Amino acid sequence: MYYIGVDLGGTNIAVGIVTEEGKLIKKRSIPTLRHREYQEILKDMGELCANIVKEEGIPLEEVASVGVGSPGTPDPVNGILVYANNLKFHNVPIRTELQKYINVPIYLENDANCAALGEAVAGAAKGYKNSVTVTLGTGVGGGIIIDGKIFSGSYYGGAEIGHHVIVADGEQCTCGRKGCWEAYASATALIREARIAVIRHPESGVAKLVGGDINLINAKIPFDAAQSGDPVGQELVDQYINYLGIGIANMINILQPEIVVIGGGVCAQGDNLLNPLKEVVQKNVYADGTLKTQLRIAELGNDAGIIGAAMLGK
Amino acid sequence: MYYIGVDLGGTNIAVGIVTEEGKLIKKRSIPTLRHREYQEILKDMGELCANIVKEEGIPLEEVASVGVGSPGTPDPVNGILVYANNLKFHNVPIRTELQKYINVPIYLENDANCAALGEAVAGAAKGYKNSVTVTLGTGVGGGIIIDGKIFSGSYYGGAEIGHHVIVADGEQCTCGRKGCWEAYASATALIREARIAVIRHPESGVAKLVGGDINLINAKIPFDAAQSGDPVGQELVDQYINYLGIGIANMINILQPEIVVIGGGVCAQGDNLLNPLKEVVQKNVYADGTLKTQLRIAELGNDAGIIGAAMLGK
Structure with missing residues (x-):
């Protein structure tokens, strides 16, 4: 199985395909253009996720999930970005929006927590x-x-x-x-x-x-x-x-x-x-x-x- | 089942019988006389545990365990009190010593951690x-x-x-x-x-x-x-x-x-x-x-x- 990771930043959205072992095998990035409506930003994000998978020839059945690391305060249980100052996001339903473009389980977490998990799985804290x-x-x-x-x-x-x-x-x-x-x-x-x-x-x-x-x-x-x-x-x-x-x-x-x-x-x-x-x-x-x-x-x-x-x- | 709790202090050793719900039903206390050898101190502690159970007419089979809260640095896995400044204890095998007097599973933890657990089970954080x-x-x-x-x-x-x-x-x-x-x-x-x-x-x-x-x-x-x-x-x-x-x-x-x-x-x-x-x-x-x-x-x-x-x- 493959795992998609998204780093949602104020400047860029970076998306990568990651193996079960935590190896990043492909990465792409697009500008966030953060002053737009969240629907537009998440459309770009969702399409990028779907495209990168297609480009790699990975069938959707082999995509276990998409995980999004975002600044601000996420509600991981409900997949809602409660608040992100940089992005002017307020109670944005990341999960339901993203699933319009790539219908797999969607996870959401704070970006600093994601970085810590990344280092723990595949980096200095492995x-x-x-x-x-x-x-x-x-x-x-x-x-x-x-x-x-x-x-x-x-x-x-x-x-x-x-x-x-x-x-x-x-x-x-x-x-x-x-x-x-x-x-x-x-x-x-x-x-x-x-x-x-x-x-x-x-x-x-x-x-x-x-x-x-x-x-x-x-x-x-x-x-x-x-x-x-x-x-x-x-x-x-x-x-x-x-x-x-x-x-x-x-x-x-x-x-x-x-x-x-x-x-x-x-x-x-x-x-x-x-x-x-x-x-x-x-x-x-x-x-x-x-x-x-x-x-x-x-x-x-x-x-x-x-x-x-x-x-x-x- | 009943659970024995011990609060090992620099001045007193307090022992109590606690129910599954965290209710303290009997308590006794003796002076630690902390300048003695650890064997003597733990003998007093072990005998007090055994006696308080006997006095209450509780058969040993109904005593699930004895837990000891101690100052300093315990090693809970091995039941050893690594270091306690107040008591001049150094690598004291609390578990094996206590079991000479009351042969049930013995647990060991830092006293402040025990107080937190007590409040969580039966006190303000219940x-x-x-x-x-x-x-x-x-x-x-x-x-x-x-x-x-x-x-x-x-x-x-x-x-x-x-x-x-x-x-x-x-x-x-x-x-x-x-x-x-x-x-x-x-x-x-x-x-x-x-x-x-x-x-x-x-x-x-x-x-x-x-x-x-x-x-x-x-x-x-x-x-x-x-x-x-x-x-x-x-x-x-x-x-x-x-x-x-x-x-x-x-x-x-x-x-x-x-x-x-x-x-x-x-x-x-x-x-x-x-x-x-x-x-x-x-x-x-x-x-x-x-x-x-x-x-x-x-x-x-x-x-x-x-x-x-x-x-x-x-």
Whole structure:
């Protein structure tokens, strides 16, 4: 049997065919054109699902399901996307709409949860029953896998690990609270701090790398500056990793997964991120100080969401 | 069938007989005398279990199991208490020792997890599948129930919810980290802040209530002062409830249980604690601002641990 996975984003809709083992064998993507009515968006999505299957010569009887990973708040039981800010979707009946175009069982889940499931089935957390996947991007996304299944709390709104406060009354978070982990450990947060550093320290290596233009700063710049020996860059990196590590240690103290997987653009830093991060986490875990939980960089990149969405039907 | 529950504390060992419905029908307690060898302590515990059953005229065939709730780090699979600081226990074979005195299946769990299970089976969280129980005492203890079962992570060391950092680089916690929830939301933390307030504000209502003697302060004093209109007392209470609420909102954003149960001495405040706490939590939960998770005061008091320990075998 084959499993179709859909990653519904604000910019693109990506659809892939996934094997029982979680291998992505074909992928296609179309623009979401998100300002349209949901019926039009879901028509494109449904037709893309149907077409990709046809193109691969897979009979519909061999398609087990379509799984959709969406931003916002899905109601997986009823297949309804309750709310997605980016898409201006409100109580959209994803399941019944999609079945007009491809009549197989339709599953729906939050995209961060799908990414976590993807990494658990076929990525960095493969072989582990309990994992937490953290994605460091515009925000801090997260997914919790317990006993091989997505854990999202009692009303599908849990696992919002980016929105646990690590600095009471701290930096403003986009969610309205102050001091969320996301406001310290997202790429956005690192960029914010780097901009402040450039303004304060125009003589720094960080400032030189962008010719003093704070708009040119991305999450890679502070790491580059640190590696070239710039103390301001090093401090930015150290501080960022410290906050990242505090949140990861919090997750370990609460959930104690076998493995924490870290994804998102910042992870391109590889061991430059992972090694100091492990030290911070080690210092911060509870109990006898033995860190039993593994830390690893995500392996599937953007495909994690598609693969995880597909595996919802397995 | 009957279930025996044991609450192994640093001061007392409490043993109770519990029905299948989680009703405590008989309870007895003896001093732990914790500086003794573990063999002696477990002999007393085992004999007390055997005796209480005999006294009630219950035949051994009707005793399903003995469950032990202990501080520290138990290994529930092997029935070994890996580590308990209070008791100077290190890799103590609770199961095999106890079976010398009462030969039934023996279960072992962390005491805070047992209290959470007790509240879930027969207390404030009865009827809910997913709950978090927070106990506000010397520390902040916690237990997580998912699908009616204790969730303690991959290596039985999770659910240490008191040891998630809510103020990075904040107050020193007994665990070695800085800024743990426990360092802000325990009774100990409230007493610490009240002592500081008495030193800073000798004219305050809080100070008057204890005649200026900081050693007389307990967790009730700031609440009493607040209720009599003392602004210093009110600020202490507001600040305490704010930190308590931040941590509870964190738990909801991560775990989204159906209910959070709050236990421990501070809960004697009842609605004076619960009502403002609900407001803080409501303001701090993620998503559309609807607080689906219930908040409730614990119902079983110290019996929660015995009942939960007994229910380990069910």
